[in-house]
Amino acid sequence: MHRFANPARFLRIAAIVQPWAMAVAVLSFAAGLWFSLLASPADYQQGETVRIMYIHVPSAWMGMFCYTAMAVFSAMGLIWKHPLADLMARATAPVGAAFTLICLVTGSLWGKPMWGTWWVWDARLTSMLILFFLYLGYMALADAFDDPERGQKAANILALVGVVNVPVIKWSVDWWNTLHQPASVVKMGGPAIDASMMVPLILMALAFKAYWVVVLILRTRAEIAAAKLRTLRMAQVHAAGQTEVELHG
Amino acid sequence: MTRKKRRLYFVILGLLAVGTAAALVLSALRQDIVFFFSPTEILEAKVQTEGRRIRLGGLVEQGSVVKEGAKVRFKVTDGAHALPVEFEGLLPDLFREGQGVVTEGRMGAGVFLASEVLAKHDENYMPKEVADSLKKSGHWQGEEKK
Numbered sequence: 499m500h501r502f503a504n505p506a507r508f509l510r511i512a513a514i515v516q517p518w519a520m521a522v523a524v525l526s527f528a529a530g531l532w533f534s535l536l537a538s539p540a541d542y543q544q545g546e547t548v549r550i551m552y553i554h555v556p557s558a559w560m561g562m563f564c565y566t567a568m569a570v571f572s573a574m575g576l577i578w579k580h581p582l583a584d585l586m587a588r589a590t591a592p593v594g595a596a597f598t599l600i601c602l603v604t605g606s607l608w609g610k611p612m613w614g615t616w617w618v619w620d621a622r623l624t625s626m627l628i629l630f631f632l633y634l635g636y637m638a639l640a641d642a643f644d645d646p647e648r649g650q651k652a653a654n655i656l657a658l659v660g661v662v663n664v665p666v667i668k669w670s671v672d673w674w675n676t677l678h679q680p681a682s683v684v685k686m687g688g689p690a691i692d693a694s695m696m697v698p699l700i701l702m703a704l705a706f707k708a709y710w711v712v713v714l715i716l717r718t719r720a721e722i723a724a725a726k727l728r729t730l731r732m733a734q735v736h737a738a739g740q741t742e743v744e745l746h747g
Numbered sequence: 748m749t750r751k752k753r754r755l756y757f758v759i760l761g762l763l764a765v766g767t768a769a770a771l772v773l774s775a776l777r778q779d780i781v782f783f784f785s786p787t788e789i790l791e792a793k794v795q796t797e798g799r800r801i802r803l804g805g806l807v808e809q810g811s812v813v814k815e816g817a818k819v820r821f822k823v824t825d826g827a828h829a830l831p832v833e834f835e836g837l838l839p840d841l842f843r844e845g846q847g848v849v850t851e852g853r854m855g856a857g858v859f860l861a862s863e864v865l866a867k868h869d870e871n872y873m874p875k876e877v878a879d880s881l882k883k884s885g886h887w888q889g890e891e892k893k
Contacts, residue, residue, distance in 0.1 A: 541875075542873055542874060544868070547840075578751060612866060613839055613866055613868070618782070618865070661762070662766050674777070676782050677782055677867055681870065682870040
């Protein structure tokens with residue numbers, strides 16, 4: 499694991515992975531949209547409204563996945579002080595926040611016709627909203643200090659504390675009575691989704707994951723470049739100061 | 748112990764502490780986090796129902812839906828007990844006999860007076876043809892009490 503903490507090595511691997519991840523993201527998203535909007539059957543109860551699920555459920559997975567990844571990166575940043583881990587946690591936060599928001603909005607759009615309400619304060623919906631706020635809190639905190647290192651440390655701790663919310667989201671539908679339905683895909687006794695509906699769901703999930711990999715690489719590369727630029731500027735200013743001293747000296 | 752090791756243990760201990768605290772809080776608030784009560788819980792007076800709005804959840808009993816104009820009467824069952832419900836208003840798309848439902852309102856004399864009815868969806872997703880063939884072959888497992 500420590501071998502990957504080297505920025506030069508990261509950049510080398512990233513350069514190889516990036517085009518592949520991009521290709522997977524674009525292709526599986528196109529195929530996923532085709533299947534979810536056109537080439538999959540309507541549900542026996544929900545009719546065409548079931549198609550919202552193909553965006554909603556993979557987004558919910560991404561919300562939880564990105565948070566877990568962010569917490570792992572944060573732990574690595576805190577314990578081993580890997581600057582790269584901090585950068586990757588920062589790069590993941592907005593992706594997770596965006597998918598969590600998509601999940602909340604699409605869920606609401608589905609809830610109105612199916613349940614008869616836009617929103618209820620049941621355990622699943624509330625814990626998902628808390629996840630969204632945790633992302634916002636992380637991003638705000640990471641930038642709230644003049645000293646970026648202090649902000650990063652505080653944000654890392656917040657990310658770690660908030661990680662208890664992830665299992666609560668996952669099992670909220672089993673631990674309490676909720677309006678939200680229980681798990682269909684990851685559950686005991688196998689999925690309760692017909693294979694024809696599983697195809698678009700998996701494709702969309704794959705597309706979203708690949709998208710995260712692309713954004714993670716792009717943002718981390720940008721951050722590394724920004725750090726390099728800062729060092730170069732500092733060196734320039736320093737060198738200019740030196741010449742000044744020499745001229746006047 | 749190196750500083751890295753110390754930080755590692757610190758993080759693990761911290762996570763354990765936060766996790767335990769969250770578990771204790773959530774189990775203490777159990778009654779409040781539960782979104783609805785079952786007919787059994789209400790009929791056996793396990794929850795305070797007097798003068799307070801509560802939510803009742805379960806399956807709409809087969810053959811119990813009676814419509815009189817805008818008024819709807821049906822029974823909500825959890826398999827053990829069934830509670831009659833009265834409701835006036837628009838029902839959601841997924842409301843049907845044998846499906847899950849959550850109603851909000853207060854207890855009247857033996858009747859639950861609902862002011863809001865929400866349909867609860869189950870975890871099964873399938874095309875209509877698959878549902879029909881399952882019903883035909885006798886492998887249908889939906890619309891049964893959990």
